[in-house]
Amino acid sequence: MVCVFTKPHLLALGTNKNNISFILPQFSLKWNLQMARSAIDETSDTGAFKRTASTFRNFISKEPNSQFPPESGRYHLYVSYACPWASRCLAYLKIKGLEKAIAFTSVKPIWERTKESDEHMGWVFPASETEEAGAEPDPLNGARSIRELYELASTNYAGKYTVPVLWDKKLKTIVNNESSEIIRMFNTEFNDIAENAALDLYPSHLQAQIDETNEWVYDGINNGVYKCGFARKQGPYEEAAIQLYEALDKCEEILGRQRYICANTLSEADIKLFVTLIRFDEVYAVHFKCNKKLLRDYPNMFNYTKDIFQIPGMSSTVNMQHIKRHYYGSHPTVNPFGIIPLGPDIDYSSPHDRNRFSS
Ligand SMILES: N[C@@H](CCC(=O)N[C@@H](CS)C(=O)NCC(=O)O)C(=O)O
Numbered sequence: 133m134v135c136v137f138t139k140p141h142l143l144a145l146g147t148n149k150n151n152i153s154f155i156l157p158q159f160s161l162k163w164n165l166q167m168a169r170s171a172i173d174e175t176s177d178t179g180a181f182k183r184t185a186s187t188f189r190n191f192i193s194k195e196p197n198s199q200f201p202p203e204s205g206r207y208h209l210y211v212s213y214a215c216p217w218a219s220r221c222l223a224y225l226k227i228k229g230l231e232k233a234i235a236f237t238s239v240k241p242i243w244e245r246t247k248e249s250d251e252h253m254g255w256v257f258p259a260s261e262t263e264e265a266g267a268e269p270d271p272l273n274g275a276r277s278i279r280e281l282y283e284l285a286s287t288n289y290a291g292k293y294t295v296p297v298l299w300d301k302k303l304k305t306i307v308n309n310e311s312s313e314i315i316r317m318f319n320t321e322f323n324d325i326a327e328n329a330a331l332d333l334y335p336s337h338l339q340a341q342i343d344e345t346n347e348w349v350y351d352g353i354n355n356g357v358y359k360c361g362f363a364r365k366q367g368p369y370e371e372a373a374i375q376l377y378e379a380l381d382k383c384e385e386i387l388g389r390q391r392y393i394c395a396n397t398l399s400e401a402d403i404k405l406f407v408t409l410i411r412f413d414e415v416y417a418v419h420f421k422c423n424k425k426l427l428r429d430y431p432n433m434f435n436y437t438k439d440i441f442q443i444p445g446m447s448s449t450v451n452m453q454h455i456k457r458h459y460y461g462s463h464p465t466v467n468p469f470g471i472i473p474l475g476p477d478i479d480y481s482s483p484h485d486r487n488r489f490s491s
Contacts, residue, residue, distance in 0.1 A: 169252050169292055170243075172362055172463055179365025181358055181372075186310035187291045192298075192317045194324075200300060200307050202321045207307065209236040209314075210278060210297040212255055213266055213451035214458030216354065216407035217311040218296040223403050224318040226445030229327025234318075239278060239295065240267045241454040243462040246277040246293070253462070254279055254293045266451050272301060281306065312346075315400060333400040341394045345401040349393075352379025354408050361420025361466060369421065377424050380433070387432035391439070391489035398443070398491075406440040409433060410450055413476055415459045419467060428478070438484035447481065 176182050192200040192207065209225065211218035225231050239255040241264075246254045255278040258264040275281050279293040285306040298307045298314050308314050316334065323329040334342060352375045359372035383405065386393060392402045408416075412427040427434050441447055460472040 175364050180368035181362035188306040188309045190307045192321050204233040204325045208299045212239050212295045213454035214241045219407045220311045221296045221314045222449040224315045233325045237268050240264045241458040246279040342401045357416040357420050384430045387436050391491045396491045409437045419459050435484040438480050439486040441480040
């Protein structure tokens with residue numbers, strides 16, 4: 133189904149049953165009638181992919197009287213190993229040493245019907261521990277789908293049912309579903325319980341540079357590959373592909389001078405860049421038509437991707453089976469027969485040359 137919509141306009145605050153605020157997109161009548169509930173349908177009438185904003189935007193905070201204080205065991209992270217945005221959060225759980233404080237569950241990689249009563253396709257949990265390696269049934273709410281979690285959190289929710297979802301077991305609601313905010317909370321708010329509290333991926337002296345880098349990396353690369361893949365007309369595809377390769381060329385140049393994208397130390401901007409690069413040759417080059425150059429054609433970026441993959445804990449966040457099965461198997465308008473290419477099967481644990489920079 134092709135859903136045409138006009139742009140969501142202002143954002144208004146709504147509240148759920150616990151009086152927890154979330155953002156309600158104010159859509160036009162046309163949007164309400166023909167609402168897209170999946171990113172693949174978020175195409176404007178120019179044929180360009182336009183991603184809508186995340187909805188639940190509360191913050192876990194150490195501040196006194198915080199509605200969501202950073203307590204060990206209180207929060208749960210729902211992810212898909214396939215999803216680059218969710219994988220950012222998973223990477224933070226591992227490298228900040230938060231796994232004991234915040235457990236996580238991954239859904240099945242391939243989208244399925246989420247309800248008998250409508251056609252929506254989305255993330256679902258397996259029915260048993262053994263159904264799907266890497267995925268587990270919902271341990272908290274017994275939900276069958278991510279959609280059910282959104283419906284538990286808000287009775288009038290009308291957006292996409294995306295991962296990541298940061299869930300509060302105490303108030304039985306979604307704290308936040310925006311990865312760029314979840315990783316900021318994981319970086320600072322749990323440092324009394326994090327095993328690697330000293331690691332600061334958003335240090336004050338680099339903040340301006342990280343913010344600036346995030347902006348062009350998001351637009352050109354993280355979201356850029358989706359703009360290539362979900363475009364429904366040649367013009368928007370070409371525009372996105374040109375912007376993507378300009379941004380990749382810029383990364384290659386920077387990474388020829390220093391070990392990481394903002395400095396010689398690892399930062400938030402590297403985690404955000406990594407989750408797209410690790411999917412590039414295996415998926416985006418083929419599925420999203422990002423084939424002008426491969427990651428392997430960029431020596432600095434290719435070695436950089438291996439370097440980050442080899443940070444202790446990171447490789448466990450990359451499940452290439454889930455990644456490939458999700459993309460090739462969940463977008464029938466892009467890949468109607470769901471065929472998964474065999475290659476290229478890159479070994480990111482092989483040696484890299486990034487130690488040539490001091491860090
Ligand atoms: N801005 C969000 C994006 C999350 C997102 O788009 N997740 C995708 C998976 S990669 C999703 O769950 N899509 C479900 C859908 O489009 O229906 C974030 O960074 O957390």
